[in-house]
Amino acid sequence: MLLSDLTIDKAEQKPGCDFYDCVIVGGGPAGMTAGIYTGRAKLKTLLIEEKAIGGEIVVADIVENYPGFPKGISGSDLTSAMEEQARSFGVEICEIGATSIELNGDNKVVATTDDRKITTKTVIVAAGTQNIKLEVPGEKLFTGRGVSYCAQCDGAFFKDREIIVIGGGDTAIGDAIFLTRFAKKVFVVHRRDKLRAEKILQERAFSIPSIEFIWDSVITEIKGKKTVEGVTIKNLKTNTAAEKRIDGVFIFIGNRPNTGFVKDMVILDENGYIVTDGEMATNQPGIFAAGDIRAKMVRQVATAVGDGAMAGSSVQRYIERMEMVKK
Numbered sequence: 001m002l003l004s005d006l007t008i009d010k011a012e013q014k015p016g017c018d019f020y021d022c023v024i025v026g027g028g029p030a031g032m033t034a035g036i037y038t039g040r041a042k043l044k045t046l047l048i049e050e051k052a053i054g055g056e057i058v059v060a061d062i063v064e065n066y067p068g069f070p071k072g073i074s075g076s077d078l079t080s081a082m083e084e085q086a087r088s089f090g091v092e093i094c095e096i097g098a099t100s101i102e103l104n105g106d107n108k109v110v111a112t113t114d115d116r117k118i119t120t121k122t123v124i125v126a127a128g129t130q131n132i133k134l135e136v137p138g139e140k141l142f143t144g145r146g147v148s149y150c151a152q153c154d155g156a157f158f159k160d161r162e163i164i165v166i167g168g169g170d171t172a173i174g175d176a177i178f179l180t181r182f183a184k185k186v187f188v189v190h191r192r193d194k195l196r197a198e199k200i201l202q203e204r205a206f207s208i209p210s211i212e213f214i215w216d217s218v219i220t221e222i223k224g225k226k227t228v229e230g231v232t233i234k235n236l237k238t239n240t241a242a243e244k245r246i247d248g249v250f251i252f253i254g255n256r257p258n259t260g261f262v263k264d265m266v267i268l269d270e271n272g273y274i275v276t277d278g279e280m281a282t283n284q285p286g287i288f289a290a291g292d293i294r295a296k297m298v299r300q301v302a303t304a305v306g307d308g309a310m311a312g313s314s315v316q317r318y319i320e321r322m323e324m325v326k327k
Contacts, residue, residue, distance in 0.1 A: 028055020037312025
């Protein structure tokens, strides 16, 4: 449970004014770290998050590679602590999303999902990513009825069942391991003949008898009546298809950056991620980006926090330079 769920009434979460020094779009580790830095700098800061405060990491059962926690820490505990810290420095947090950003002289106007327009000197875009869909028959129909994109959210529903995990990266393999707590059998379907996940995750997965790998294959259809009952699996090397009885499908094939609301405002790379310099600045003065939404090699909590710290510090320097020019 997040602190915002316990202490903040949604009806009271509207911003207190329409002008800020900084508006942060995204409430994951990058956004909250940026807020800690701008808040400590005494900048009036509003953080907006359309979904869950904490971002995607909030559902992680355990985060093992964030410094300072040798035994690991749950995603919800980690992000709740970040949220509490950001609030302690005066950051306002509001559960709304951004629909666009426009320029108004030196200021920016952030249009939100509740039809407000908030004026700010600077913006930090830390809106993260969303799950990529398979786009196969049955996926949309059975989402929430056997198709899931969150092992921690839905794993307990599949106790003593047989399930499929699709993907070969860190998330897929880490969640396949997690799902063995509930399912009696976990089949990992991967389109290649080797995994992309970290070696330590691979070693763990290969050592668990209840995990079985189906290589060089893809799911072409998800079938059932009221819930998932089976899938069609196609082998990419032999070009043959086979039906498999299954109770659930967990899809972890990658992410897509949430850049739709800024795609005409800042430069994106070929995959849709925001291009920044080393100070997290975009091509638009006063607009910065941090976290998974930014074009970079490694997307982890630790790198998101580093991005957020740099973005928050860069905002402070940008505003100081603006004020000096005005004088």
